[in-house]
Structures are given as C-alpha cells and as structure tokens.
Amino acid sequence: MKRAITLLSFGAILAFASTQLLATGNAENGKQKAATCFACHGVDGNSIDPQYPRLAGQYNLYLQHVLHEYKDGQRNNPIMKGMVATLSDQDIEDVATYFSSLPSKLDTLKGHISGDK
Numbered sequence: 001m002k003r004a005i006t007l008l009s010f011g012a013i014l015a016f017a018s019t020q021l022l023a024t025g026n027a028e029n030g031k032q033k034a035a036t037c038f039a040c041h042g043v044d045g046n047s048i049d050p051q052y053p054r055l056a057g058q059y060n061l062y063l064q065h066v067l068h069e070y071k072d073g074q075r076n077n078p079i080m081k082g083m084v085a086t087l088s089d090q091d092i093e094d095v096a097t098y099f100s101s102l103p104s105k106l107d108t109l110k111g112h113i114s115g116d117k
Contacts, residue, residue, distance in 0.1 A: 024093050024097075025060070025090070025092075025093030025094040025095070025096055025097030025098070026093075026094050026097060027094070027097045027098045027101045028098075029094040029098075030093075030094035030095045030096070030097050030098025030099070031098045033087070033091050033094055033095050033098075034095045034098055034099065036083060037055075037083070037095070037099075040052040041053070041054070041055050041099075042054075042056075044056055044102055044103075044105075045057070045058075045098075045099045045102045045104075046102075046104065046105040054104060054105070055099035055102075056099060056102035056103060056104045056105065057100065057102060057103060057104030058099060058100055058104075059100060060096045060097055060100040061096075063095070063096035063099055063100055064092050064093060064096040067084050067087065067092045067095065067096065068092065070083070070084045071084040071085065071087065071092075
C-alpha cells in the first residue's frame with residue numbers, strides 16, 4: 001500500500017512538472033493578446049453564451065492546436081480565422097497559457113452542447 005501511494009505521488013509530480021514544461025507561454029502577455037477574445041469567451045474564459053466555448057481550464061496544448069487549425073484553415077470558421085490571422089506562434093502559446101491557467105466554471109455539459117436545451 002505504501003509503495004502504491006509513493007508511485008501515485010511520483011506520477012502526480014511528473015504530470016505536474018511535464019505540464020509546466022509544456023506551458024511555454026506567458027499568461028500575462030496572453031491576457032493582453034486575448035483582449036479581442038473576451039467579447040465572446042469572457043475575460044475569465046467562461047463564456048455565458050453556449051454558442052461560444054468555455055476556454056478556461058482547457059489543456060494548453062489543445063488550445064494551441066485548435067488556434068493553429070483555425071489559422072491554417074483546417075477548422076473552417078471565418079470569425080476565428082480572422083481572429084487568429086495575425087497571431088504568431090508565440091502569441092498563440094501566450095493566449096493558450098492564459099486561458100489554460102484560469103479556473104473553469106464548467107461542471108456539467110448541460111446547456112453547453114449544440115442543440116441542448
């Protein structure tokens with residue numbers, strides 16, 4: 001039992017450390033660069049309108065991946081494509097770091113799935 005707890009603790013430390021290593025962006029810079037995002041996604045990343053995703057607490061690398069997909073056209077959304085068009089790779093890292101560092105208010109998917117009432 002003690003060995004299992006030690007292994008779990010070690011695993012948690014590794015997971016935390018690797019997350020920090022992967023988060024190469026600057027959250028404070030990201031907050032400034034994300035100012036145009038706030039109209040739809042909220043300053044705290046917890047949009048109140050279900051048509052806009054809640055970004056707070058999302059995985060950093062997921063947010064980076066999605067922003068790159070909007071930028072290169074793999075995801076087809078004219079509004080998002082325009083929003084990310086001028087973002088550099090560093091800007092994307094910073095914005096993703098900002099939103100991923102915020103606490104999520106999403107505790108259920110009710111009302112947050114397209115077509116859900």
